[in-house]
Amino acid sequence: METPVKSLERAFRLAEAVGQAKDGATVTGLAEALALPKSTVHRLLSAFVQLGYMEQDEQSGRYRLTAKWLSLVxxxxxxxxxxxxxxxxxxxxxxxxxxxxxxxxxxxxxxxxxxxxxxxxxxxxxxxxxxxxxxxxxxxxxxxxxxxxxxxxxxxxxxxxxxxxxxxxxxxxxxxxxxxxxxxxxxxxxxxxxxxxxxxxxxxxxxxxxxxxxxxxxxxxxxxxxxxxxxxxxxxxxxxxxxxxxxxxxxxxxxxxxx
Amino acid sequence: METPVKSLERAFRLAEAVGQAKDGATVTGLAEALALPKSTVHRLLSAFVQLGYMEQDEQSGRYRLTAKWLSLVxxxxxxxxxxxxxxxxxxxxxxxxxxxxxxxxxxxxxxxxxxxxxxxxxxxxxxxxxxxxxxxxxxxxxxxxxxxxxxxxxxxxxxxxxxxxxxxxxxxxxxxxxxxxxxxxxxxxxxxxxxxxxxxxxxxxxxxxxxxxxxxxxxxxxxxxxxxxxxxxxxxxxxxxxxxxxxxxxxxxxxxxxx
DNA sequence: ATTCTTGTTCCATATTACGGAACCTTGTTC
DNA sequence: GAACAAGGTTCCGTAATATGGAACAAGAAT
The missing domain is CATH 3.30.450.40 (GAF domain)
Incomplete structure (x- = not known):
């Protein structure tokens, strides 16, 4: 059964994958893991960054969750x-x-x-x-x-x-x-x-x-x-x-x- | 400046509002608080419920966050x-x-x-x-x-x-x-x-x-x-x-x- | 029984998210 | 220094989806 907001499902699959990655995750790695195009992954990651729920390590380029998730819980x-x-x-x-x-x-x-x-x-x-x-x-x-x-x-x-x-x-x-x-x-x-x-x-x-x-x-x-x-x-x-x-x-x- | 995934922004504004509500939140209350149509709020809430990140109290109809958010952090x-x-x-x-x-x-x-x-x-x-x-x-x-x-x-x-x-x-x-x-x-x-x-x-x-x-x-x-x-x-x-x-x-x- | 309030569903359509292709940057190899 | 490889980023035509107004359903209040 289709989820009523498909991009939300994708976004959370992404967030869960990043959350489980020990040292953050790469765009390419996430695209492979989730079978999504890199541009889609990049756009969703950028959205999370803009909302403050993720950050990108400047040196390695890896994305990881921020502490902002804690404010939800x-x-x-x-x-x-x-x-x-x-x-x-x-x-x-x-x-x-x-x-x-x-x-x-x-x-x-x-x-x-x-x-x-x-x-x-x-x-x-x-x-x-x-x-x-x-x-x-x-x-x-x-x-x-x-x-x-x-x-x-x-x-x-x-x-x-x-x-x-x-x-x-x-x-x-x-x-x-x-x-x-x-x-x-x-x-x-x-x-x-x-x-x-x-x-x-x-x-x-x-x-x-x-x-x-x-x-x-x-x-x-x-x-x-x-x-x-x-x-x-x-x-x-x-x-x-x-x-x-x-x-x-x-x-x-x-x-x-x-x- | 526009966020690259507008519905993700809306979804998180919603989740934050629900997270801050002491005893959960109603569809109508959230629609008013976030200046969104009830059908939009309802669809986003249903998506969260389907993904397991929210639940709806059967008696009061109020939505609240579930413990699944903890698995992210x-x-x-x-x-x-x-x-x-x-x-x-x-x-x-x-x-x-x-x-x-x-x-x-x-x-x-x-x-x-x-x-x-x-x-x-x-x-x-x-x-x-x-x-x-x-x-x-x-x-x-x-x-x-x-x-x-x-x-x-x-x-x-x-x-x-x-x-x-x-x-x-x-x-x-x-x-x-x-x-x-x-x-x-x-x-x-x-x-x-x-x-x-x-x-x-x-x-x-x-x-x-x-x-x-x-x-x-x-x-x-x-x-x-x-x-x-x-x-x-x-x-x-x-x-x-x-x-x-x-x-x-x-x-x-x-x-x-x-x- | 009627009215009111809130939650839920429907669907035409406006808007947005998509993703392929190309580009950019950095690091590696020769 | 040039060429190559890998990964991140951007662009944009378009397909897909999210939207939201209207209507409906359910329950509570009068």
Whole structure:
């Protein structure tokens, strides 16, 4: 099937080839590799140069990508940072607790799972990477909400509502907002079977270098396994969140929880 | 001045606009922002989607960039990582030792200088960023070679030879390969006036998160200044290499030098 | 049910990208 | 120094494509 903009396809095939070339690429080499006339290759390369996405080495004549491509993906780089910074902590927590550990970000007023490590004792859960969950009745969601402005919180709740998932679900906006003050105070949020019957969860925030909450980290499991050690798990997830925050360049001196 | 491929310019203006939009962008919003007809915007967005560089949120209809853009810039990300991870160590070493400190990568079987910090006592040297040097008679070159397979080493030596630079240059391939085993054993490589008369050098490897050698780090200076403290400099450069490796996610438990 | 808004499709045509050929530059060989 | 080779660059007639106005489709709001 033809692409709707053929020259765009050609241009990206070219950019990909240049991006993979170790020391840049030549006009002739690219023409051969892509089965295109040299004049076509030259014109596309010149266009990339003019737009600032490529440069030509004066001596060798080779073309290579410039750092301008990075400006397109700054949001991805931020997410990559968070995942990379968090991964070893997720693995350590899962290993230590035996329960499933999640990494979650706020997106369009919902909680989106971006990473997950299962512990030995994990039972099947609904969570999977890419999955979206409500914020009002999940520990990660409440964590992500807690550090937003009250205006933001109200907007999100207006948009997504506070649907009852279990008898424990908080369905009153004002009650939830008051509860979120406790979440900030404790430095962790709990889900006492608010989202799913029989499942409990504890989550902590991950701050980035600007002091904003970049993600939330959680430990989840069946209530009968979680309840006896909930305080200890809260300590662990809070510490892990702080360690990841430090790796992201967060200065811990503000927002230190009252202990 | 007209760009040689007008639709490429339009396409990148579009991609930049989408990249900057916090929660993706709409067809109508982009058409307004870029003063383009909706059908033009829609066609370009569809082309990006087909190429895999954008996706459309099913519910909201908003377009956003995908992670595929990252595959274009993997080389930048890798080089950025190494340089950024190393820079503070280079500065610290130069400050502490007074000698010039280099960061070097292997490229097409040659040593390429990608960063350099001069100490107080530096005399003029041939090294400059972008400069290529032989691998058989430089400390950084021997470091970069030492962790390659013997097949790779032989291929590189066959391609580049073992030209004599000074009376101390190792010019026999078998002797060099045996010497490289010592380099691995010691965790550092020395250049005892093998590349340039009157100049000595000590270098250590920098490992990345996969365990591969991403770069080498070196301290160089006039032999009469280097010789009296060579063992101490070796310790320092080995430690700096290890610190940078850790920053790149290298697990130190393997390849730990015998001490 | 109607209206509004936004996304999507169609297609005649204006515009642009194409690519072959020629030219230019630099390096190599004799 | 001349000739040759290789690769980069430019030109321009034209084929191919991208354009964009109009219409349509779908969903939301009233």
């Amino acid at each position: 700054t949001r991805f780089l931020a997410d990559l940072d968070v995942r990379q910074a968090a991964r070893r902590s997720l693995e350590a927590l899962a290993e230590e607790t035996g329960e499933v550990v999640h990494l979650v970000v706020l997106n369009d007023g919902e909680a989106v799972y971006i990473d997950k490590v299962e512990g030995k004792e994990t039972i099947r859960m609904h969570s999977r990477i890419g999955h979206r969950a409500p914020v009002h009745c999940t520990a990660v969601g409440k964590t992500l909400l807690a550090y937003r402005s009250e205006d933001d919180i109200r907007t999100i709740l207006r948009k997504h509502g506070l649907a009852r998932h279990t008898p424990n679900t908080i369905t009153d906006a004002q009650a939830l907002i008051a509860h979120l003050a406790e979440v900030r105070q404790n430095g962790v949020a709990f889900d006492h079977e608010e989202n799913e019957p029989g499942i409990s969860c504890v989550a902590a925030p991950i701050f980035d270098h600007t002091g904003a909450v970049a993600a939330a980290l959680s430990i989840s499991g069946p209530t009968e396994r979680m309840r006896p050690r909930l305080a200890a798990l809260a300590d662990r997830v809070r510490e892990a969140g702080a360690a990841i925050s430090a790796r992201l360049g967060h200065d811990r001196s503000d927002r230190e929880t009252v202990r | 993997t080389r930048f990300l890798a080089d950025l990582d190494v340089r950024q991870a190393a820079r503070r160590s280079l500065e610290a070493l130069a400050e502490e030792t007074g000698e010039v400190v280099h960061l070097v990568v292997l490229n097409d079987g040659e040593a390429v200088y990608i960063d350099k910090v001069e100490g107080k006592e530096t005399i003029r040297m041939h090294s400059r960023i972008g400069h290529r040097a032989p691998v058989h008679c430089t400390a950084v070159g021997k470091t970069l070679l030492a962790y390659r397979s013997e097949d790779d080493i032989r291929t590189i030596l066959r391609k580049h030879g073992l030209a004599r630079h000074t009376p101390n240059t190792i010019t026999d391939a078998q002797a060099l390969i045996a010497h490289l085993a010592e380099v691995r054993q010691n965790g550092v490589a020395f250049d005892h006036e093998e590349n340039e008369p009157g100049i000595s050098c000590v270098a250590a490897p920098i490992f990345d998160h996969t365990g591969a050698v991403a770069a080498a780090l070196s301290i160089s200076g006039p032999t009469e200044r280097m010789r009296p403290r060579l063992a101490a400099l070796a310790d320092r450069v080995r430690e700096a290499g290890a610190a940078i490796s850790a920053r790149l996610g290298h697990d130190r438990s393997d390849r730990e030098t015998v001490r």
